[in-house]
Amino acid sequence: MTTPSSPGETSLATSVSSLPPSSAAKSPTYAEQYKARAVNWRFSTLCASVDNKDQYGASSTPIYQTATFKGMDGQYDYTRSGNPTRGGLESHLARLYGATQTFALSTGMTCLDTILRLVKPGETVLAGDDLYGGTNRLLTYLGTHGGVDVRHVDTTKVEAVLPHLEPGNKVKMVLLESPTNPLLKIADLAAISAAVKAAAPAALIVVDNTMMSPYLQRPLELGADIVYDSGTKYLSGHHDLMAGIIAASRPDVCKDIAFLINSVGSGLAPFDSFLLLRGVKTMSLRMDRQMATAQLVAVYLDSLGFLVHYPGLKSHPKADIHWKQATGAGAVLSFVTDDKALSERIVGGTRLWGISVSFGAVNSLISMPCLMSHASISAAVRAERGLPENLIRLCVGIEDPRDLIDDLEHSLLSAGAITPNLSYSPLSHAKAAELYATDSEAWILDRARGFKRPSGTAIDKLISGVKRGLGITPVKNTIDQDIVVSAPGKVILFGEHAVVHGVTAVATSVDLRCFAVLSPRSDEKVGLEVPDLDVELEWKISKLPWNLLPVHSQGQKRVADKELDPPLLQAIEGLVNTHVEVGKTGIGSAIAFLYLYMVMAGSESNALAVTFTASSNLPIGAGLGSSAAYSACVASALLLAHSHISAPTDDTLSASATNIVDGWAFLSEKVLHGNPSGIDNAVAVRGGAVAYTRAVGGRSGGLNNLHGFSSVRLLLTNTLVARNTKSLVAGVSAKRLAEPHVVDPILDAIQEISDEAQTLLSGQAHADRKELVSRLETLIMENHTHLVNLGVSHPSLEAIVAATAAEPFGLASKLTGAGGGGCAVTLIPDEFPQSTLKELIETLERNGFQPHLTTLGGPGLGIHTPTATDDDKVGSDEAGEGVIVPKRAGLRDAGADGLASWAERLGGWTYT
Numbered sequence: 074m075t076t077p078s079s080p081g082e083t084s085l086a087t088s089v090s091s092l093p094p095s096s097a098a099k100s101p102t103y104a105e106q107y108k109a110r111a112v113n114w115r116f117s118t119l120c121a122s123v124d125n126k127d128q129y130g131a132s133s134t135p136i137y138q139t140a141t142f143k144g145m146d147g148q149y150d151y152t153r154s155g156n157p158t159r160g161g162l163e164s165h166l167a168r169l170y171g172a173t174q175t176f177a178l179s180t181g182m183t184c185l186d187t188i189l190r191l192v193k194p195g196e197t198v199l200a201g202d203d204l205y206g207g208t209n210r211l212l213t214y215l216g217t218h219g220g221v222d223v224r225h226v227d228t229t230k231v232e233a234v235l236p237h238l239e240p241g242n243k244v245k246m247v248l249l250e251s252p253t254n255p256l257l258k259i260a261d262l263a264a265i266s267a268a269v270k271a272a273a274p275a276a277l278i279v280v281d282n283t284m285m286s287p288y289l290q291r292p293l294e295l296g297a298d299i300v301y302d303s304g305t306k307y308l309s310g311h312h313d314l315m316a317g318i319i320a321a322s323r324p325d326v327c328k329d330i331a332f333l334i335n336s337v338g339s340g341l342a343p344f345d346s347f348l349l350l351r352g353v354k355t356m357s358l359r360m361d362r363q364m365a366t367a368q369l370v371a372v373y374l375d376s377l378g379f380l381v382h383y384p385g386l387k388s389h390p391k392a393d394i395h396w397k398q399a400t401g402a403g404a405v406l407s408f409v410t411d412d413k414a415l416s417e418r419i420v421g422g423t424r425l426w427g428i429s430v431s432f433g434a435v436n437s438l439i440s441m442p443c444l445m446s447h448a449s450i451s452a453a454v455r456a457e458r459g460l461p462e463n464l465i466r467l468c469v470g471i472e473d474p475r476d477l478i479d480d481l482e483h484s485l486l487s488a489g490a491i492t493p494n495l496s497y498s499p500l501s502h503a504k505a506a507e508l509y510a511t512d513s514e515a516w517i518l519d520r521a522r523g524f525k526r527p528s529g530t531a532i533d534k535l536i537s538g539v540k541r542g543l544g545i546t547p548v549k550n551t552i553d554q555d556i557v558v559s560a561p562g563k564v565i566l567f568g569e570h571a572v573v574h575g576v577t578a579v580a581t582s583v584d585l586r587c588f589a590v591l592s593p594r595s596d597e598k599v600g601l602e603v604p605d606l607d608v609e610l611e612w613k614i615s616k617l618p619w620n621l622l623p624v625h626s627q628g629q630k631r632v633a634d635k636e637l638d639p640p641l642l643q644a645i646e647g648l649v650n651t652h653v654e655v656g657k658t659g660i661g662s663a664i665a666f667l668y669l670y671m672v673m674a675g676s677e678s679n680a681l682a683v684t685f686t687a688s689s690n691l692p693i694g695a696g697l698g699s700s701a702a703y704s705a706c707v708a709s710a711l712l713l714a715h716s717h718i719s720a721p722t723d724d725t726l727s728a729s730a731t732n733i734v735d736g737w738a739f740l741s742e743k744v745l746h747g748n749p750s751g752i753d754n755a756v757a758v759r760g761g762a763v764a765y766t767r768a769v770g771g772r773s774g775g776l777n778n779l780h781g782f783s784s785v786r787l788l789l790t791n792t793l794v795a796r797n798t799k800s801l802v803a804g805v806s807a808k809r810l811a812e813p814h815v816v817d818p819i820l821d822a823i824q825e826i827s828d829e830a831q832t833l834l835s836g837q838a839h840a841d842r843k844e845l846v847s848r849l850e851t852l853i854m855e856n857h858t859h860l861v862n863l864g865v866s867h868p869s870l871e872a873i874v875a876a877t878a879a880e881p882f883g884l885a886s887k888l889t890g891a892g893g894g895g896c897a898v899t900l901i902p903d904e905f906p907q908s909t910l911k912e913l914i915e916t917l918e919r920n921g922f923q924p925h926l927t928t929l930g931g932p933g934l935g936i937h938t939p940t941a942t943d944d945d946k947v948g949s950d951e952a953g954e955g956v957i958v959p960k961r962a963g964l965r966d967a968g969a970d971g972l973a974s975w976a977e978r979l980g981g982w983t984y985t
């Protein structure tokens with residue numbers, strides 16, 4: 074391996090043997106000997122040492138969390154000017170930087186801002202052309218507002234810098250960076266510094282050393298006047314603070330910088346100074362590990378045939394210059410794929426590599442700089458500066474290298490960036506483990522031999538196109554771009570359970586939803602990701618039980634079957650049940666997905682290589698129709714992918730498309746739910762408030778939209794008691810069979826309740842609103858009593874009914890959905906005081922329940938219509954770190970609380 078195990082160790086100190094010879098006259102005391110040795114401490118020792126002289130002997134520098142200091146003659150008076158914690162950090166870092174002085178500031182950008190204040194209007198700054206977006210933005214501002222001539226030149230080449238150094242140009246500052254970010258270009262720091270000093274002696278050489286840290290490179294020793302680092306990166310190492318460090322040795326420069334920091338008040342706060350001191354202690358350890366892994370990743374990608382930028386590779390065009398001035402290659406590398414969409418798929422497919430800006434932390438990160446850290450540079454300028462849009466940057470952390478390679482490899486495979494090399498015979502598990510332990514570079518080279526990059530020449534593409542046309546090779550179908558959908562849950566106001574037996578039920582959609590992304594993949598597999606349920610599964614399309622597809626579903630299917638096919642369902646259950654690591658809830662969602670996936674494709678040759686990712690802010694299995702919302706998402710995404718329905722036009726989805734989605738969602742509900750009435754999927758697809766009657770026993774069913782009462786408030790309270798809809802519904806059916814004389818009159822009574830509710834909610838009743846609400850409350854209480862008699866309540870539901878009915882609340886509640894736990898619904902009358910509602914919510918929370926306020930009605934199925942730049946944007950270009958995250962990853966990482974805003978940021982939704 075090229076990276077020495079402790080690269081910085083030799084650079085600060087020589088060795089113990091180089092200590093000054095002891096004087097013959099007087100042998101030094103023990104303390105003197107120790108002091109002399111300490112002068113030569115190596116980098117890691119300096120990092121870990123604590124040199125503060127605390128009055129109590131504290132072994133880490135204490136946090137002096139104070140703005141002011143008493144007295145007139147002490148060392149400190151005001152934290153803006155100086156603070157013992159910050160001071161401790163600064164003197165500690167000065168040793169690490171080999172500088173006379175260092176200064177700790179609030180961010181790396183504050184450092185640059187402070188340094189740039191040394192330039193006066195009319196003077197010139199020479200800066201590089203492969204710059205961090207934030208640096209570029211600040212320099213642009215300086216040009217337009219500060220009267221400074223900012224010129225971008227290729228500062229990695231002496232010959233590009235020299236022509237700008239003529240005296241007439243008044244060059245005051247030359248900003249250098251090596252390696253650059255993200256292209257890892259190398260500048261010969263000593264050569265450029267010398268050339269600049271000779272041609273423009275007044276110019277200050279400033280080096281942004283963030284990519285290296287003082288552990289690997291100390292530009293002050295190479296001729297620089299000022300060095301700055303973003304302390305947020307390697308120095309702190311944990312992405313839990315922001316800081317910047319300026320290091321300098323020239324007294325005039327130190328004086329000016331100190332003056333500016335004191336005047337502006339940009340010094341680092343005491344607590345952050347403490348955190349940074351803590352992080353620095355492990356810097357060399359962390360970086361050794363990070364670099365060793367970065368080297369493996371670079372070798373792996375390089376031997377797969379990607380163009381990799383990393384100075385640790387012998388093939389790097391300026392590796393010799395880099396190793397002359399630095400002692401390690403760092404832990405940031407980048408590579409190109411030649412295809413922006415492919416890069417997005419790779420970035421969206423990794424899991425261990427987090428999508429994030431910044432670098433240098435213990436956790437590994439992946440990004441596409443053009444969409445993230447460098448998004449504030451316009452596309453035209455990026456192109457001019459040779460920054461490929463498809464560039465992927467990897468920032469390597471301290472995780473186990475094998476896990477990082479696994480994750481990256483999986484993503485490269487599923488994105489289609491590499492394919493298995495069929496002529497490769499893999500090493501046995503034991504052999505591979507042995508090779509990893511003895512020669513990790515040989516291990517990674519062997520691993521890379523298991524794959525190859527698909528050849529992408531025009532001729533190859535032509536040949537594979539012709540072959541596909543002739544049906545010669547089974548090239549898998551996929552979709553052109555992500556399909557994004559969402560569907561709401563529901564609350565049943567009247568008629569649950571009875572609706573299964575043909576009684577009318579009244580239900581409304583809620584403002585909690587399931588969201589899903591169907592994304593293309595290229596590895597002939599189908600994947601399912603449900604982060605809420607820890608589901609991360611994939612299957613080879615060819616290994617699915619295609620031979621069991623019912624005969625009538627051969628050929629692509631547009632309209633759903635009415636019934637499930639038991640042999641196919643059983644085969645899918647068998648396949649999915651082998652994933653013992655997945656819980657029961659997740660298993661159910663996988664079976665439903667695969668069933669729809671297969672039946673809708675109709676045959677293996679029509680199957681799509683896709684990943685379905687779903688996440689929901691609905692409580693799952695709590696009576697709010699989470700299964701129907703999920704089913705509607707699966708159905709609509711797959712139907713759109715197969716072009717069985719077309720994307721909405723004129724802001725509407727056609728009535729026939731809506732019915733087709735509903736049919737498939739119902740089929741999925743049958744998988745999840747046993748004997749569903751169809752009300753949940755009807756609401757998930759259509760939204761709004763509806764009266765729904767199932768067609769049973771020859772009686773025709775139907776759906777009636779209710780528009781009269783849109784502003785009724787409902788409180789949904791989750792008991793958090795888990796239950797199973799399938800068995801509760803089956804329980805009522807069994808009771809009906811056993812005791813029809815008990816159950817049938819209950820069903821009749823519920824029908825009367827639903828009929829009256831329908832009249833009240835459709836605005837047909839001739840009564841004022843107060844009377845209507847009071848009547849609805851009576852119906853709610855009656856309906857609940859009937860559900861109790863059907864045996865589907867639960868003590869916790871009864872506790873909610875009692876708590877809401879008690880003084881001072883006096884409200885009517887009932888269970889909703891399947892019961893047996895799950896949720897209760899409480900009607901909140903218009904005039905109900907806000908303060909009492911607050912008190913009710915607090916009471917319920919105190920009793921361990923989870924209340925959620927909502928209103929009646931709301932949108933149904935949502936389909937996202939893609940626009941030119943519709944990826945998930947977090948922050949904006951103006952904010953500097955414009956983060957654009959591939960949709961699949963954005964959904965996966967949003968979390969229940971972030972889903973609604975994730976969807977809102979995407980924009981472009983059409984609802985039924």
Ligand SMILES: Nc1ncnc2c1ncn2[C@@H]1O[C@H](COP(=O)(O)OP(=O)(O)OP(=O)(O)O)[C@@H](O)[C@H]1O
Binds near residue numbers: 889891
């Ligand atoms: N967000 C989701 N992602 C994946 N699967 C889900 C999701 N939500 C629900 N499911 C599937 O649906 C099942 C829950 O369905 P179930 O019918 O028991 O509850 P519900 O629909 O929330 O309640 P109810 O039917 O009483 O309204 C889960 O076990 C899971 O298989």
Ligand SMILES: C[C@@](O)(CCO)CC(=O)[O-]
Binds near residue numbers: 573
């Ligand atoms: C219990 C039930 O009535 C509602 C489940 O949300 C069953 C159904 O209608 O499918």
